[in-house]
Amino acid sequence: MKDWIEILIRSIALFFITFAFIRIMGKRQLIRMTPFQFINYSVIAILVALMATNLIKNLAFGFITLGIWFLFPIALDYLSMKSKWIHDLVYGKETILVKHGKVMEESLSQLRLTGEELLKELRSKNAFNLADVEFAIMESTGEINLLLKSDKNPITPHNLGTIVSPQSAPQTVILDGTILDEPLKNMGLNRGWLNVELETMEVSLDNVFIAQVDSSGDLYVDLFDDSVQLPEAKVQELLYATLEKIQADLCSFALDTDNQKAKSMYSNNAHEFQEMIKKLEPHLLR
Amino acid sequence: MTVGASVKQTLANLKGAQGTLRTYSIKVQDESARSIYAEALMTTNKVIDDLNKRLKTIELEEPQYRAY
Structure with missing residues (x-):
């Protein structure tokens, strides 16, 4: 067999073998590696290079060495998962x-x-x-x-004593003009709902680059055609404003009327409304 | 604007807000948020009932301002 054919076959075979094993060894990033892991990867890389370029003539020898440098780290990882002592020995202590x-x-x-x-x-x-x-x-x-120090930490809503509504990750429902069914199903929605929403925005599906549904069920759309101005969804803020206005109206009715019964009815309702608005605030304004 | 008309307007606003609340109470994912919306729906229902009753009394007292 000619030399170059052998090198070609070796390189291609080793390419896939190394690829598969590195995937098995985990997804640790280079910056998060301990010094020993760095050496381990380097040895593998050098061995593969030497074998691929036919510098290690005997393939069996090469594979024995390679196998040990592949398998030992995996074995060590398993052992350190089982035992704290081995973990400290392998990875060192902070x-x-x-x-x-x-x-x-x-x-x-x-x-x-x-x-x-x-x-x-x-x-x-x-x-x-x-x-x-x-x-x-x-x-x-x-x-x-x-x-x-605790007084230098960034401030959080918890420090301020404010209640905020829990927010789950938004689901991407349209990518590149194609509807993604699985995220839609996760949100308990369907294509019919999406079509209605797009229709009310007067957008066609193939003009949509990305569309996301947030945890409150509102749709955000990014279009291919950036010259189209979409009305920004401020439904929640508007609702909050309307509720506050109604509450103010109730208060003024209570002041205006001379009828005692009506006065107490208005002020009671105004009070209840105030309570309700306070509860809704973290969900409507964020 | 007469009192009757302004109460009517508030009632209309309230009904609109209730509709928005209802859509949110259906489409919100979080369970606790949903219960708060449902509670708010109940409160608005009660206020709407009270306002309707009051509106009837007003129209009875001052039939000349009745408007449909």
């Missing part, structure tokens, strides 16, 4: 760098990390001031994660 706002100098010197490097890493996590950092930890992948 190291605490800052605790209660104080830098742990011993851990730094253990990791051979200088103060400048620590500051640089903290800055890349948007903590420019060391005084703001409550807790910082170096993961076994070398990544530094930190917790800001």
Whole structure:
């Protein structure tokens, strides 16, 4: 057999074998790898290259080595799933760098990390001031994660004591002018509903690039033809405004009338309406 | 605008808002949101009933302003 044919066949075969095994080994990203995993992948890459270019003449030898470098990491992963001890041995333990706002100098010197490097890493996590950092930890992948002091944390609705409505992920129902049936079914909707919605917007299906349904069941549409201006869906805000206006009307009726019975009826209803609006607010305005 | 007419207008607004509330109570996915919409529907129903009753009384008192 000619050399080039052999190399061709080897390369193609190894291409698919490596592809399959790398898929099996997992979807870890390069930046999230521990140093050993990096070496592992490098060894595999070099072995494959050597075998493909016929530098390793004996295929059996090549496959034995390759098999070990493929299978051992998978075996180690399984073992470390079963045992915490093996997990710590394989992946190493995370190291605490800052605790209660104080830098742990011993851990730094253990990791051979200088103060400048620590500051640089903290800055890349948007903590420019060391005084703001409550807790910082170096993961076994070398990544530094930190917790800001509680008064420096970004504010959340929980801090403000506001109730917000839960929002689930929107479902994409049209892509490139084709209706996707499965997401529609997940939302409990069907093609008929979608057609009606598109008709009320006066849009044809093949003009729609993306359409999404949000958790409150409203449809958002992006068109191929960007010159077409769609009326922005402000139904919820409008409803809120209408309800507030009705409530104000009820209040003024209560003030206007001289009939005691009517007065109490109006003010009772106005009060109930106020309660209802308060409950609806997180769902209508967000 | 007479009192009767303004009550009528509020009633019409309220009915429109109730319709929107009803569509949301059907199409909202979240269970707790749905129950809040259903509760709101009940409140609007009650207010609509009360306003209708009041409207009848007003029209009885001042038949000259009756408008259809």
